[in-house]
Every structure is written in C-alpha cells, then in structure tokens.
Amino acid sequence: MKQSQLFTKTRKEVPADESAKNAQLLIRAGFISKEFAGVYSMLPLGLRVLNNIKNIVAEEMERLGSQEIIMSTLQNKEVWEMTDRWDDEKADIWFKSKLKNGTDVGFGWSHEEPITNMMRAHIASYHDLPRYVHQFQNKLRNETRAKSGIMRCREFIMKDMYSYCIDEAEHMDFYNKAIEAYLNIYRKVGLGDLTYVTSASGGVFTDKFSHEFQTICEAGEDIIYVHKDGTVAINEEIFNEETLQNLGKKKEDFEAKKAAEVGNIFTFGTGKCEQMDFFFTDKEGNKKPVFLGSYGIGVTRLMGVIAEIFSDDKGLVWSRAVAPFAVHLVELGSVEDTTVRAEAQKLYDELLTEGIEVLWDDRDLRAGEKFADSDLIGIPTRIVVSSKTLASGTFEVKDRATGEVSMVSRAELSSMLKN
C-alpha cells in the first residue's frame, strides 16, 4: 500500500486523555481511534494487526477441530433466565435494551448460554459428540471502570470457544489439547517467554480451578505467583495453603509478578447443560447431560499487551507474525527525482509479486519525518531507497527491533525477507 493513500495520520503528541502506553502509541501511530472511555475503533493499520492475530488464533482453533461460527450480539432474555443470569444482581455488566414492543433484549457480554442453547438443536446422541465451536465476536460489557487503553474495554473482540463432550474424561483430553493450542498462540505472537499457564479460581460453575494465561506485563491487572522452575504459576486470588497443597508446591519457591490475563479456560462440567435441559442419549440409551468447557482469548486485549511489551521510546515494534506490513519501503528525496521514484516503484512491485506486504512511503516529506513515522508505526523491516542507495547499487535495510542497519544487494534483500 502506498502511504500517501493511507488516510490515517500519525501525531507527534501523546493524547491528553490516555495514560496507558498501548493506547498512546496505537493512537499516535494511527492504529486505533478512541470513541470514548473503553471504546475504540480499529483503523486500517490496527485492523491489519488484529486480523493477523485473529488468523493465528483461528489456525489453532481449527487444528483443534473447532468450527467457526458467529453468534448474534442481541440476545434473548429467556435463554439467560434458564441459568438465572439475566438478573443484574447476578451479572452486573449487562447492557440491556428493549424492542419497540417492550420485549427485553440483552447485548452479548458472553455467549455461553446462547451458544449452548443453539447447540441443543444439533446434539442429541453420543454420535453427535464431541463438538467444538468458536467465534470472534464483539463483546459488550458495562464495565464500571474501563482502563489501560485497549486492555480493558466496554466493547472488545473475544475469541470464545466451547466444547461439548460426553464426559469428563473426553473433556479433559480436549482441555489439555486446548492448553497446548493456547500456548502455541502466545508463542506465535511473540509472548511465549512471558506467558504462563496460571491456576485461578473456577468461577461460579466450577468447583476446581480454571486456567488463565497470564503474560508478565507492568500494565497488567493481576498478580501471579510464578514458581522458580517456571512451570507453575498461581493467581494471587487462590495463592493459599490449600492450592499449594493441591499442586504439591512450597510457598517460598514462588515469586510475585504483575501480569495481564490474555486467556482463560474453564471446565464447566454438566451443571449448565442440566440447567438448560441439554442432554444426549448414550450408547446404552441413557439420558445424560453434556459436559461443557469454555475457552476465551480477548483478542483486542492481546493486541494491547503486544503493543505494551513490544515498543520502545520511538514507537511500536511489531514482530513479523503480527505486523501490519512486513516491509516499510521508505523512499527519500524529492518525489521529482524520477530515478529514485522509478527504483522505489520497481522494488515495490517486485516485493508484492513475491507476496511480501509492503507499505511504501511515497510521500513528499523530509527524511526525518519519514524515519520518525517509520519508527512509530513499527514495521519490522525498513528498506530505504534514495539517491545514495541508488549510487551504491544497494538497498539500506534496517531492523526495527535491533536497529541494525545493513546495505544489501537486491538478491541479498530477497533472501533476507524470506527468513
């Protein structure tokens, strides 16, 4: 894409009403736009990042055998009354409204009930199990306090997956695979070393733990205790003698760290399905409740955490896996310099042909501004084409993360970009 066509603008100044680093940088660089507290829109660059993250998540979900759907945002009150969660006393983050005829409707803050209700129509026998479904959906939550930029919003995108199994054994097998899939996701987006599977409280419907995926991050809301061997982490909320005993670990081997919850998975058991009259017939002809699990990743929050962690004083530093473009082609000098323009155009066309996504800064601006914008936007590889590079017959390549600069030939450039 030509940068002259990109409608967003970067800004030098930090927005006055943002103190979270992720929001400051994403707004300055033109990735997101703030509508009001806790509500942001995605601009072209931000959407590209978001889609890259979604694709990574989707790939892992599909590998688990899950099928993608998309549920409605407007929800039926009666479905939530089946589990007694329509009441504001029971779930205090509802946004609700009414139809013209006075009928109550809710805005989806979660989809466990609607999705489970929908699945009832499709699962009747053990032949129909197990089943896994997931979606990427906007969740609307009337948070009393939105904060930390896009890390805790009133409207955000969540990937939620649900598993429907015959029994606990079948469920646990899938649950453990889901943990591995989740870890793959964090690894792929570059957060592998900082993200821990963390035991947390189980919530209303689970009697044991749930598992959270917590990324060590100063802007996080949680405190987790990480074991010195790095394999076990426990959320502060259940860091007690009982938990330690269950896990067979000693208190003094743990260290407290601030972390952001980037995923959460639950074993629900059969309770909710029983409440919702969701049963199947087993091999012996007996009626049994379906065993439910739920698996969430706040995709927009994950993007915020990535921005928070992968950035420096000059701007964002995207990894290749999630970057809006692979290459930032920066053309220097007057646009009237037709030889430079032609060279930039040629390289741009060639890279596109090679399947490399390029943002070409073809604007008639001075070098300083272009470099500053390039650093701010944070595309992993910057290639400069100028009268200087033209004279030397090479291209200047700078790695955004390391700052390393090298002058390379056209052939070397291609091999560099392939790795």
Add this chain to the structure above:
RNA sequence: CGGGGUGUAGUAUAUCGGUAGUACGUCUGCUUUGGGAGCAGAUAGGCCGAGUUCGAUUCUCGGCACCCCGACCA
C-alpha cells in the same frame, strides 16, 4: 460502585468579573530534501445547564466527560 484528580484550540499553558493570549501542532504556498528544516500566511478554544451580575471563561449550584487508586472482572 467507593475514593481522588482534571476540564481554556489537536497538545502544553497564560490572563482576566469587561474584545481570551502565547508556544508547539495542523493546513496552504515557496525554499529545502538522510533523523520531525526555514520563511510567509492560515486554522482553531472557555465541557454543558441554571443562578448571581449591566456583563460570567472567571463567582455559586447542578450535571456531564476524561484520567488515576480501590472494589468488581466467564
């Protein structure tokens, strides 16, 4: 939801019960073209409402918004 803070232009701020000023930004033009350059011109503001007053951005009251801490957080 409890507590705290802040509301003057995109940002940072100044002044004042009497025509709201400066800097940066932004925009236009010319010059310039390897790290946010120079010159010229332009742009844009008192959160909203009520009250006091001849007159309110300023004083009073109410509301709203934003930020932070806590609570909450499938």
